[in-house]
Amino acid sequence: MANVDYKKVQQTLAAAIVLIVAGIVAWLSYTREPAEAFLFPRYISIAFLVLSIWNFVRAATGMALVGRGMDLGSAIWLAPGLAIMTIYIFWMAKYLGFYVASTLTFIILFSIYDPSSHTSPRTWLARAAITIGFMAIMYGLFALVLKVQLPRGLFI
Numbered sequence: 001m002a003n004v005d006y007k008k009v010q011q012t013l014a015a016a017i018v019l020i021v022a023g024i025v026a027w028l029s030y031t032r033e034p035a036e037a038f039l040f041p042r043y044i045s046i047a048f049l050v051l052s053i054w055n056f057v058r059a060a061t062g063m064a065l066v067g068r069g070m071d072l073g074s075a076i077w078l079a080p081g082l083a084i085m086t087i088y089i090f091w092m093a094k095y096l097g098f099y100v101a102s103t104l105t106f107i108i109l110f111s112i113y114d115p116s117s118h119t120s121p122r123t124w125l126a127r128a129a130i131t132i133g134f135m136a137i138m139y140g141l142f143a144l145v146l147k148v149q150l151p152r153g154l155f156i
Contacts (some may be wrong), residue, residue: 008059008147010070011059011064012059012060014058014059015052015055015056015058015059015060015064016056017031017072018051018052018055018056019049019052019055019056021052022045022048022049022051022052022053023049023052024048025041025045025048026042026045026048028045029042029045030042039150040146041148062156080112081109081112081113084105084108084109084112085105085109087103088102088105092104092105093151093153094122094151094153095153096153097150097151097152097153098142098150098151098153099135099138099139099150100153101133101151101153102135102138103131106131106134106135107127107128107131110127110130110131111127114127
């Protein structure tokens with residue numbers, strides 16, 4: 001059997017997935033209408049695409065080999081977050097609206113990965129306050145500063 005550097009394969013595969021997603025996002029930002037609503041996403045998607053190309057080249061050439069890669073335990077630990085983000089991207093944001101879906105997703109992810117007690121009311125108040133603060137910043141950034149059109153859904 002050939003001597004395969006699994007760490008390099010793992011990092012290159014991850015970089016390739018990010019590159020594919022960046023390409024899809026960039027393509028979508030240039031093919032959707034109305035074009036004015038996608039001006040900001042175009043800028044971000046091109047920066048995302050350029051950085052993901054750079055990341056892929058570094059991973060493929062071995063320049064970015066850091067860390068020890070991901071073991072099965074880490075993958076299992078990340079799986080709930082990836083599942084929730086997938087539901088958010090493909091369903092929640094579209095049907096519930098950006099702000100409602102983002103608030104729910106943030107508090108769920110925060111609750112899952114926060115090591116603090118899940119039985120303490122004080123911890124839940126802190127999570128709620130941080131979520132409200134985060135969403136207030138998101139609203140201020142997107143709606144007030146950038147004036148970006150966000151997905152509207154069932155509630156907002």
